[in-house]
Amino acid sequence: MKLKATIIIPTLLLCLFFTDIKAQGLITNVYGRKVTSLNGKWDAIVDLYDQGRKNKIFLNKKPEGKTDFYEYSFEGGLRLNVPSDWNSQMPELKYYEGTVWYARRFDAEKEADKRLFLYFGAVSYRCHIYLNGKEIGKHEGGFTPFQIEVTDLIKNTDNFLAVEVNNTRTVDAIPAMAFDWWNYGGITRDVFLVSTPKVFIEDYFIQLDKYKTDKIDMRISLSEKVANANIQVEIPELKIKQNLTTDSQGFAQASVNVKKLERWSPESPKLYKAIISSDNDKVEEMIGFRNIWVKGEDVYLNDKPIFLKSIAFHEEIPQRKGRAFSESDAVMLLSEAKALGCNMIRLAHYPQNEYTVRMAEKMGFLLWEEIPIWQGIDFENEETKQKAGNMIKEMVTRDKNRCALAFWGVANETQPSAPRNEFLKYLIGSVKDIDTTRLITAAFDLVRFNRDRQVFVMDDPFIKELDVVAVNKYMGWYHQWPVTPDKATWDVAKGQPLIISEFGGEALYGRTGDADIVSSWSEDYQATLFRDNLEMFKHIPNLRGTSPWILFDFRSPFRFHPTNQEDWNRKGMVSDQGYRKKAWYLMKEYYDNIK
Numbered sequence: 001m002k003l004k005a006t007i008i009i010p011t012l013l014l015c016l017f018f019t020d021i022k023a024q025g026l027i028t029n030v031y032g033r034k035v036t037s038l039n040g041k042w043d044a045i046v047d048l049y050d051q052g053r054k055n056k057i058f059l060n061k062k063p064e065g066k067t068d069f070y071e072y073s074f075e076g077g078l079r080l081n082v083p084s085d086w087n088s089q090m091p092e093l094k095y096y097e098g099t100v101w102y103a104r105r106f107d108a109e110k111e112a113d114k115r116l117f118l119y120f121g122a123v124s125y126r127c128h129i130y131l132n133g134k135e136i137g138k139h140e141g142g143f144t145p146f147q148i149e150v151t152d153l154i155k156n157t158d159n160f161l162a163v164e165v166n167n168t169r170t171v172d173a174i175p176a177m178a179f180d181w182w183n184y185g186g187i188t189r190d191v192f193l194v195s196t197p198k199v200f201i202e203d204y205f206i207q208l209d210k211y212k213t214d215k216i217d218m219r220i221s222l223s224e225k226v227a228n229a230n231i232q233v234e235i236p237e238l239k240i241k242q243n244l245t246t247d248s249q250g251f252a253q254a255s256v257n258v259k260k261l262e263r264w265s266p267e268s269p270k271l272y273k274a275i276i277s278s279d280n281d282k283v284e285e286m287i288g289f290r291n292i293w294v295k296g297e298d299v300y301l302n303d304k305p306i307f308l309k310s311i312a313f314h315e316e317i318p319q320r321k322g323r324a325f326s327e328s329d330a331v332m333l334l335s336e337a338k339a340l341g342c343n344m345i346r347l348a349h350y351p352q353n354e355y356t357v358r359m360a361e362k363m364g365f366l367l368w369e370e371i372p373i374w375q376g377i378d379f380e381n382e383e384t385k386q387k388a389g390n391m392i393k394e395m396v397t398r399d400k401n402r403c404a405l406a407f408w409g410v411a412n413e414t415q416p417s418a419p420r421n422e423f424l425k426y427l428i429g430s431v432k433d434i435d436t437t438r439l440i441t442a443a444f445d446l447v448r449f450n451r452d453r454q455v456f457v458m459d460d461p462f463i464k465e466l467d468v469v470a471v472n473k474y475m476g477w478y479h480q481w482p483v484t485p486d487k488a489t490w491d492v493a494k495g496q497p498l499i500i501s502e503f504g505g506e507a508l509y510g511r512t513g514d515a516d517i518v519s520s521w522s523e524d525y526q527a528t529l530f531r532d533n534l535e536m537f538k539h540i541p542n543l544r545g546t547s548p549w550i551l552f553d554f555r556s557p558f559r560f561h562p563t564n565q566e567d568w569n570r571k572g573m574v575s576d577q578g579y580r581k582k583a584w585y586l587m588k589e590y591y592d593n594i595k
Contacts, residue, residue, distance in 0.1 A: 025397075026145060026203075026398065027147060027202055028201075028202065028203045028283075028398075028401070029285050029401070030145070031354065032283050032285045033194050033196065034194070034196075035119070035193065035194050036106075036109075036193040036195075037190065037191070037192060038082070038104065038191040038192060038193060039082050039083060041079045041080070041104075042079065042081075042104045042187070043074035043075060043077065043102070044077070044078040044100055044101060044102050044103070045057065045072060045100070045101040046078065046093070046098075046099075046100050047099040048099075050098070052101050053164060055071070055072065057074075058103075058130035058135070058164070059133045060074060060103065060160055060162070080100075082104075082186075083188055083189045083190055083191070084186060084323065084325060085124070085186040086100055086184075086185050087185065087321075087322070088320060088321050088323070097168050097183060097185065098167070098168055099166045099168075100186065101162060101163070101164055102162065102186075102187055103160065103162040105158055106159050106161065106193070107158065107159070108155065108159060108193060109156070110155075110156055111195070114151075114196065114197060114198070115149060115151045115195070115196050115200070116149070116150050116151045116154055116193060116194065116196075117148065117151075117196070118148045118150050118161070118193060118194075119145065119194050120139070120145060120146055120187065121189025121190040121354065122141075122144060122188050122353070123139065123142065123165055123187050124143070124165070124184055124186060124188050125141070125142040125166065125167045125168075125183075125185070126139065126140040126142075126166050126167075127164060127166070128163070130162040130164070131159065131162075132154075132155065132159055132160055133160070136148050140387060140390075141174070141387065141391045141394065142167070142188070143315075143351045143391075143395075144351055144394035144395055144398065145189075145394060145398055163187060165186060165187060166185075167183055167184070167185030171378055172378055172381050172387075173384075173387075174371065174373065174387055174391060175349075175373075175377070176374075176376040176377055178376055179374050179375070179376070180374075181314055181349070181555070181569075182554070182555040182557070184322070188323045188325055188353075189325055189353050189354075196281070197280045197281045198280075199223055199226055199229075199278070199280065200222070200278075200280075200281040201221075201223075201231075201276055201278055201282075201283050202222060203220070203221035203397070204218065204219065204220045204221065204233075204276050204283075205217075205218070205219045205400055205401060205435075206218045206219075206233065206276075206287055206401060207287075207289065207400075207401070208261075208289035208291060208403075209291070210436075210437045211293060212291075213261065213291060213302075213303070214257055214259065214261065215257055215258070216235075216240070217253070217254075218233050220233070220244060220246075220252045220253070220276065221251050222251075222278065225248060226246060229245070229246040229252075229278060230244075230245065231243070231245070232275075233254075233275070234274070234276075235273070235274050235287075236273060236275070237272050237273065238259075238261060240256055240258060261289060263289055263290045263302045264288030264289060264290040264361075264404075265302055266364040269288065269364035269404075270288060271287060271362070272286065272288070272289070274286070274287045285401070288361060288402075288404070290302055290403050291303065292406050292438070292439060294439060294467045294496075296495065297496060297498075297542040298544060299468060306343075306544075307594050308343065308344045308499060308544060308545025308546070308547070309341060309344065309546070309591040310343075310346055310499070310501075310545055310546065310547035311340055311344075311547060311548065311550075311551045311587075312348040312502070312547055313337070313345070313348065313550060314349075314552070315353065315356070316552070316554050317332065318554060318555070318575075318576040318577075318578075319577060321555060324352070324353065326355060327355045329353075329355070329356075330353070330355040330359040333552075334356070334360055334365065337365065337551060338363060338365075339588075340551070340584065340587060340588055340591065341591035341592050342365065343364070344365060344367065344368065344406070345360055345365045345368070346368040347368065347370070348550065349372045349374050350370065351369055351370075351371065351395040354398065354399075357369070357399055357402055357404070360404055361402050361403065361404035365404060366404055366406040366407075367404045367405050368407035368547075369399060369405060369407070369409065370409025370410065370411075371388060371391045371392050371410075371427075373388060373410060373411040373412060373414065373424075373427070374412045374413065379417065379422075385426055388427055392408070392427050393430050393431075393433075393434065396408060396431055405438060406438060406439060407441045408435070408440055408441070409441050409470075410431070410440065410441075411424055411427075411443070412442070412472070413443060413444065413445040414442075415446075416446070416461075420462075421462050424442065425465065428465060439467040440468075441468045441499070442462075442470065443470040443472050443502065444471055445473070446471075447473050447490075447492055449483075451482070454483065454489070455489045455490065456489070456490040456491065456492060457491055458492045463496065466496070468497045468499060468544070469492070469496050469497070470499040470501035471493075471498065471499070471501060472503070472549070473502070473503055474502070475488070475532065475533055475536060476505060476528070476532050476533065477506070481532070485532040485533070486538075489539045489540075490536075490539060490541070492540070492542075493542060494542065496542065498542045498543055499544060499545040500533075500540075500543065500546045501547050503533050503549060504533075504548045504549045504550070504571045504573075504583070505525070505526055505571060506521060506570035507523045507525065507581055508523075508564050509523065509575035509579050509581055510575075510579075516528060521561075521564040523581045523582045523583070526581060526582065527581075527582040527583050527586060529583075530548070530583045531586060534586070534590055546590075548583075548587055549571050550569075551572060551573060551574055552576065553569065553571070553574070554568065554569050554576075555567055555568055
């Protein structure tokens with residue numbers, strides 16, 4: 001069946017394009033393309049006073065005459081690994097916030113019928129890109145990908161690529177001035193030179209209908225407005241071979257009925273090979289199919305209510321005190337979550353690298369992914385709102401074909417206000433412009449104890465904008481118990497599913513102490529705290545998931561107790577050295593007993 005496209009897939013633009021650079025949307029599934037890796041050792045200059053752009057060091061000039069000299073050189077100095085953060089690569093940069101210039105040379109195989117794009121998986125936090133002495137683009141946002149076409153700017157040999165990277169915190173940034181994790185800077189994810197045909201398959205969205213078990217929807221977008229182009233979508237194992245024809249905008253869409261489909265689930269994370277091809281392009285990848293929706297106070301996965309046994313972790317390998325960026329890093333983080341008995345990961349508090357997302361899907365984890373709207377955001381700043389909209393669109397565009405993605409998160413711990421509500425509604429709209437099938441959530445820290453009613457309540461009308469309500473509540477840590485845990489009844493978000501998205505407290509691994517004294521910083525008190533919270537959960541009637549904070553101890557400038565923290569948030573159930581604390585075993589038992 002052929003249907004003429006009526007839904008236009010949004011094209012995401014870079015923050016800046018110059019007149020000779022053609023604006024391009026993000027290429028879906030770069031990892032399924034012909035790419036040349038630009039990872040490795042890059043030359044670097046630490047620009048403490050932001051003089052590099054003024055002095056045009058991106059030109060990389062060399063003395064030619066006897067009187068020539070330049071007060072910089074990329075060669076013979078600092079070298080940094082890409083991908084990685086700069087903070088973990090040398091002691092002098094541990095706390096550095098500012099500008100670092102990266103540079104490298106590379107050759108490129110130019111072909112007359114091909115286009116070339118520079119693709120960055122992420123640069124933290126803002127960057128300017130220079131190729132062969134010319135600024136070609138810039139990007140803001142430390143956790144989402146971007147690309148720049150360089151077909152007409154690149155040379156066959158000896159291209160000079162310079163990237164000006166700055167991670168300085170600002171009030172209009174996302175996240176803003178203060179946040180409870182390490183502000184890593186650098187080129188933190190893969191850098192590729194991507195080769196495509198002149199007209200290529202730029203975007204596609206292939207998924208199971210939100211409710212129907214036998215209907216696969218597909219939307220395809222070419223890179224150009226080419227009408228009557230032939231598109232074919234094949235899923236061989238399902239005997240699907242669907243032919244489509246593009247409209248005048250280069251879009252095509254169709255719905256296909258399918259038989260004997262095995263739906264993806266945490267217990268059986270089935271993926272199918274999908275092949276999307278045009279007359280001169282072809283992309284392959286593995287795609288899973290599942291239904292997820294809400295009815296009343298339940299979340300349904302594949303027509304059955306599910307309890308979300310979740311855990312959160314940061315994109316950090318604590319043992320090396322650096323950003324996670326590789327497939328092996330993803331295996332380490334996700335394997336510990338699998339051992340805990342989880343069926344969901346909250347990717348805190350920002351889109352994490354694509355290796356983690358794809359590996360989680362293969363291992364059978366549902367995912368909650370969010371952008372870092374974490375406290376302190378200037379909701380009255382229109383520019384900040386637009387930045388947030390760009391970030392969430394980049395996140396959704398990158399991961400919309402991952403069936404593991406169950407929740408798009410729009411905020412964490414924000415205070416009610418008219419500007420906040422408008423801001424978050426804009427983000428929800430930005431998501432739904434691309435994807436209307438996932439569940440929308442946000443985490444709140446507004447639950448309080450009503451002493452007259454002797455119940456926990458929350459007053460924030462915005463929760464009605466959400467499919468699933470999430471609450472961060474640190475009973476026994478930041479909040480004293482107003483009643484004993486067995487009497488801690490909740491009346492929060494009645495009629496909607498509720499997730500306890502954060503709870504816990506800090507403990508230094510190996511520290512023993514009084515199990516009833518908060519300031520002991522002991523595993524014994526952390527264990528007491530977990531037992532008490534697990535008892536309280538029995539009295540939350542619409543509880544449909546829990547996600548303790550957090551899997552691993554993580555680095556944070558918020559935390560400066562000289563003996564118990566030392567720049568670490570110790571709320572992890574696993575220490576920074578990889579040792580499991582007593583609370584881990586309590587949570588493991590809790591999850592194992594939920595069927």
